[in-house]
Amino acid sequence: xxxxxxxxxxxxxxxxxxxxxxxxxxxxxxxxxxxxxxxxxxxxxxxxxxxxxxxxxxxxxxxxxxxxxxxxxxxxxxxxxxxxxxxxxxxxxxxxxxxxxxxxxxxxxxxxxxxxxxxxxxxxxxxxxxxxxxxxxxxxxxxxxxxxxxxxxxxxxxxxxxxxxxxxxxxxxxxxxxxxxxxxxxxxxxxxxxxxxxxxxxxxxxxxxxxxxxxxxx
Numbered sequence: 001x002x003x004x005x006x007x008x009x010x011x012x013x014x015x016x017x018x019x020x021x022x023x024x025x026x027x028x029x030x031x032x033x034x035x036x037x038x039x040x041x042x043x044x045x046x047x048x049x050x051x052x053x054x055x056x057x058x059x060x061x062x063x064x065x066x067x068x069x070x071x072x073x074x075x076x077x078x079x080x081x082x083x084x085x086x087x088x089x090x091x092x093x094x095x096x097x098x099x100x101x102x103x104x105x106x107x108x109x110x111x112x113x114x115x116x117x118x119x120x121x122x123x124x125x126x127x128x129x130x131x132x133x134x135x136x137x138x139x140x141x142x143x144x145x146x147x148x149x150x151x152x153x154x155x156x157x158x159x160x161x162x163x164x165x166x167x168x169x170x171x172x173x174x175x176x177x178x179x180x181x182x183x184x185x186x187x188x189x190x191x192x193x194x195x196x197x198x199x200x201x202x203x204x205x206x207x208x209x210x211x212x213x214x215x216x217x218x
């Protein structure tokens with residue numbers, strides 16, 4: 001039975017507020033990096049990893065939010081255990097590709113970016129199979145979160161802003177601005193980070209149902 005169509009779920013209504021919050025955090029981070037605010041809060045180095053102000057931290061929160069909203073509307077999965085198992089399978093698949101294939105490819109860009117990109121695509125294709133309704137919401141939320149980042153990255157690369165959006169990772173080869181934008185902006189945002197959103201969101205959403213004891217009504 002397909003659970004994605006059960007209940008009056010509007011994707012637009014569900015992701016509107018999370019999308020606006022995420023956009024606000026993206027803008028805040030950009031302003032913080034441009035003004036040289038605390039590196040702990042606004043890390044401007046390549047990748048920007050570990051910065052406290054960042055939209056990656058919102059994914060578990062909104063994964064739980066979407067899961068509970070769906071459950072209350074009658075669109076919980078038929079089996080919470082199955083949904084959680086698929087989410088864990090997505091994590092395992094992504095990790096296996098990164099560890100296994102990544103060790104063979106090394107850190108040569110731009111080829112190296114294809115490994116986590118593949119991991120993201122493979123992981124998200126598995127993670128949400130146990131709960132299609134949640135997967136759909138996470139996918140559209142991921143687009144709402146990442147498309148603005150792509151636009152910011154384009155402006156940052158063309159303007160050489162000195163933020164993590166336009167900072168090249170170690171070993172990144174010399175190439176045109178548009179080439180840099182594509183390989184360091186478009187590809188990771190639309191594969192790695194969309195995958196991360198769907199995998200982590202599905203995992204925390206499944207955990208939320210286990211903790212709250214919510215399941216589909218008979």
